[in-house]
Amino acid sequence: MADRDGLIWLDGEMVPWRDAKTHVLTHTLHYGLGCFEGVRAYSTDKGAAIFRLKEHTDRLFRSAHILNLTMPFTKEQLNDAQCRAVRENNLDEAYIRPMVFLGSEGMGLRADNLQVHVMVAAWSWPSYMSPEAKELGIKVRTSSYTRHHVNITMCKAKANGNYINSMLALNEAISGGAEEALLLDNEGYVAEGSGENIFIYRDGVLHTPELTSCLEGITRQTILDFCRDEGIPVKERRITRDEVYIAEEAFFTGTAAEVLPIRELDGRIIGEGKRGPLTEKLQSKYFDAVKGKLPEHSEWLTHVSG
Ligand code: PMP
Secondary structure (H helix, E strand, O other): OOOOOOEEEEOOEEEEHHHOOOOOOOHHHHHOOEEEOOEEEEEEOOEEEEEOHHHHHHHHHHHHHHOOOOOOOOHHHHHHHHHHHHHOOOOOOEEEEEEEEEOOOOOOOOOOOOOEEEEEEEEOOOOOOOHHHHHHOEEEEEEEEEOOOOOOOOOOOOEHHHHHHHHHHHHHHHHOOOOEEEEEOOOOOEEEEOOOEEEEEEOOEEEEOOOOOOOOOHHHHHHHHHHHHHOOOEEEOOOOHHHHHOOOEEEEEEOOOEEEEEEEEOOEEOOOOOOOHHHHHHHHHHHHHHOOOOHHHHHHEEEOOO
C-alpha cells in the first residue's frame, strides 16, 4: 500500500504518497490510542461525491473528544482535506481514510507532550464483498469474543485499539469457514459485526440493537432514515442470537460492507437463505442514494469538484 503514486493529506499539506511516513516511536503505534474514519466516495453524474461527509467528520471529532485528543484542525479543514484527497488523486470512486494519531515526542502512558497529527488518504477500493455476496448473502458465525463493554473501551469512539477485538473475531470466523463474525455484548445480546451494524426483519418490523455496545453507524442511520421515509416500522432494542436464527431476513450495514445480506448464522439458514425482499429494497435504495439517484437525499452528497 505504501509504495504507490499519489498524494496523502498530512497535517495540512498534500505530500507524495511514498513520503507520508511516521517514526517507529509514534505513540499510537504502541498503545492504539487514536481514532479514524472509513468514508466512501462514489461516482455520480456530476463526478465523484462523498457520501455523508458531514456525519463522518462529526463522528471523527466526537471520537477525538471521547479520547481526549485535541483536534488541531477544524471540521471545514477536514472536509476540504477529504475532497482534496479524492480530487487530487483523480479518483472517480474512493475509500477515504482520515486518522487522528499521537506523535513520537514521548513514550509511556503518562506522556503529556504529544502532538496530535491528522492524515487523510484516499484510494480505489471497490467492494468489501463480492457481487454474489450482495445477492446471496454471507455466512456468519457468532464470535467467541465479546464486544467491548462500554466501561472498557467506549464504543461511541471509532478508536484504533478497538479494532483488535474486531480482527480477532473476524480471523476466528474466517478460519472457521464463515465470512464474517457476529459479536455479542457482555450480557450475551447481539451487538454488531466486526465492522458492521446488524438488522433483522420479522413479522413486518425491522429490529436493530440499541447502540450501547456498538458504533453509531452512519449506514445504520441511513437505513433508519429510509424506514422513516417509507413508513417501515423499526424497533431499536436488545436482540438475542436465536432471534437472528428465526428472522425472515437479516443484513449488515457499514460504509465498507454497504448493505450486505446474511444468509446463515452458526449453520442455521436465515429465511430463504438468500437476500430477502426488504433487504433488496433497502440495498437498492442505498446504492441509488450513494450514486446521486435519490433527489430527496441529495444533501447527503458532497461533490469533490466543489
Ligand atoms: N460497527 C463497527 C465496529 C464499525 O467498524 C463500522 C464501520 N465504521 C460500523 C459498525 C458501521 O459504521 P458505518 O456505517 O458508519 O460505516
